[in-house]
Amino acid sequence: MARLNRSVLASLFARFWATVKSARQVLLDRGPSQFQFWLIAMGIGILAGFAALLFRKGITALQGAVYRAEDVDYLHSFAATLPWYVLLIVPVLGGLIVGVILNRFTQDARVRSVADVIEGAALREGRVEIREGLASAVASFLTLSTGGSSGREGPVVHLAGVISSWVSDRIRADGVTGRDLLGCAVAAAVSASFNAPIAGALFAMEVVLRHFSVNAFAPIVIAAVAGTVINRLEYGDVTEFVLNTPGALQFYVELPAFLLLGLISGVVAVLLMHSIFLADKFGSWAQTALKIPRWLRPAGAGLLLGLMAIWFPHIIGVGYETTVLALSGQLLLSQAIIFALVKAAAVSVTMGGRMGGGVFSPSLMVGALTGLAFGLIATAVLPDVSGTHTLYAFAGMGAVAAAVLGAPISTTLIVFELTGDWQIGLAVMVSISMSTALASRLVDRSFFLTQLEKRNLRCAAGPQSYLLGTLLVDKVMRPAADIDPEQASAQVAGGISVTSGVTLEAALPIFDRAEVDCIPVVASPVSAPDDEPAEPEVVGMLFHLDALKAYNQALVAVSAEEHR
Numbered sequence: 001m002a003r004l005n006r007s008v009l010a011s012l013f014a015r016f017w018a019t020v021k022s023a024r025q026v027l028l029d030r031g032p033s034q035f036q037f038w039l040i041a042m043g044i045g046i047l048a049g050f051a052a053l054l055f056r057k058g059i060t061a062l063q064g065a066v067y068r069a070e071d072v073d074y075l076h077s078f079a080a081t082l083p084w085y086v087l088l089i090v091p092v093l094g095g096l097i098v099g100v101i102l103n104r105f106t107q108d109a110r111v112r113s114v115a116d117v118i119e120g121a122a123l124r125e126g127r128v129e130i131r132e133g134l135a136s137a138v139a140s141f142l143t144l145s146t147g148g149s150s151g152r153e154g155p156v157v158h159l160a161g162v163i164s165s166w167v168s169d170r171i172r173a174d175g176v177t178g179r180d181l182l183g184c185a186v187a188a189a190v191s192a193s194f195n196a197p198i199a200g201a202l203f204a205m206e207v208v209l210r211h212f213s214v215n216a217f218a219p220i221v222i223a224a225v226a227g228t229v230i231n232r233l234e235y236g237d238v239t240e241f242v243l244n245t246p247g248a249l250q251f252y253v254e255l256p257a258f259l260l261l262g263l264i265s266g267v268v269a270v271l272l273m274h275s276i277f278l279a280d281k282f283g284s285w286a287q288t289a290l291k292i293p294r295w296l297r298p299a300g301a302g303l304l305l306g307l308m309a310i311w312f313p314h315i316i317g318v319g320y321e322t323t324v325l326a327l328s329g330q331l332l333l334s335q336a337i338i339f340a341l342v343k344a345a346a347v348s349v350t351m352g353g354r355m356g357g358g359v360f361s362p363s364l365m366v367g368a369l370t371g372l373a374f375g376l377i378a379t380a381v382l383p384d385v386s387g388t389h390t391l392y393a394f395a396g397m398g399a400v401a402a403a404v405l406g407a408p409i410s411t412t413l414i415v416f417e418l419t420g421d422w423q424i425g426l427a428v429m430v431s432i433s434m435s436t437a438l439a440s441r442l443v444d445r446s447f448f449l450t451q452l453e454k455r456n457l458r459c460a461a462g463p464q465s466y467l468l469g470t471l472l473v474d475k476v477m478r479p480a481a482d483i484d485p486e487q488a489s490a491q492v493a494g495g496i497s498v499t500s501g502v503t504l505e506a507a508l509p510i511f512d513r514a515e516v517d518c519i520p521v522v523a524s525p526v527s528a529p530d531d532e533p534a535e536p537e538v539v540g541m542l543f544h545l546d547a548l549k550a551y552n553q554a555l556v557a558v559s560a561e562e563h564r
Contacts, residue, residue: 312339
């Protein structure tokens, strides 16, 4: 009887395994159906949620071990009691390890973050670099654990992108499916980081996908909810920050003050972004001028951070304790101003030194300090018509963060979900609208899109700007057998040609400049044995009409994806 039962179980298991293999083959051959896609989205959401949770808890554990702090939520107060040499040495050692990791596992020794996820969605069919992404996650983890002054949300978003890219490669997902899965992963990561499922879903569409697709909305929401559940299983259904004092506006008389706060926050956000870019530029110049190995650059940044932390330990890590103090109004005006300036400098050193981390949490902290400083002044000048100055701190926190991220909708919701107080919504919305309207005109829409622009990746203006850079002339040109060799040779001799492997972005201006209907495509130049350039080999002909058709088809495909 026992043998019979084992035989039946073995048969059932064999049938089940055969069904799984068959389902996997169908998934690979035909792509996921809607229901299967939702299941995959939920699975990615769970994985991204666990990644965000483990990243956060890992930083807490290592930070506590390194600084010997019992509660890292109050790390800044505890760090003030440590010997000065501990505060100095820890970030240097952390930067040294980070430099070695990035030098070994990335080609440019640069940490990957949200900007690379946006690039993956726009230009890489929803994929990000996996090997470099994992190295960047480790580097950011060590940076935040050893005194780096940055945020954990950016690295978590990219780590979620690594997860979705791995899944997309396994199921051979096309560009549309890959982008949707990337959106699911990002939504889950943000939701798990902030316990904010609504904001996480909208962040993925507003910042990463940069469009709102009805078809993608359902799986992205499923993933966001899955990521939130992972967070709440560990931390419960609690808000990060609490507004203890009444937040009602005084007969709406304060609204002009929040408009002014929004403009000031926009300026602060722009200064913060430009300080990071300037620090990165200066770091690259110093590295070249002083002939510093690139793996030592993060250690140099760690040294500067250590010197700053001796006098201002609040710059260490994410800055949760100082943000809470600002939002609860427990800082003086002078402290709020000085802490905001020092934090901005510390973030610039961290990012410019290529140590790792993101800008989300630092922008929240700088914004809260900016809002508190403004609120203390406003309530002192007009005490009879003013509410609480902590309300200004919340509005400033959202306004600076929204301007830096270029995400007014999702940042507004993040502030709501972080506080659980929907009564502050009017003030937050007014400030965020003004800050983003101003900042988006002084930079390329956001910190991340400006980063891409500095790499000559024109994603800020939309698909019409970056799609040409994704279309290779080799895919559009006609074969050499179909062209007139004499005409092609004459054009090449006259300098009218394009090299194989370039994109239509480089080829299209030649048509207007030369006033021709077609351009020869030549093979990449090679050197002859006597080191003289060999005669260019014509491998095809690019016609103006074909290039415009290819560009138009790409625009139609993007439009169809955004409106499906």
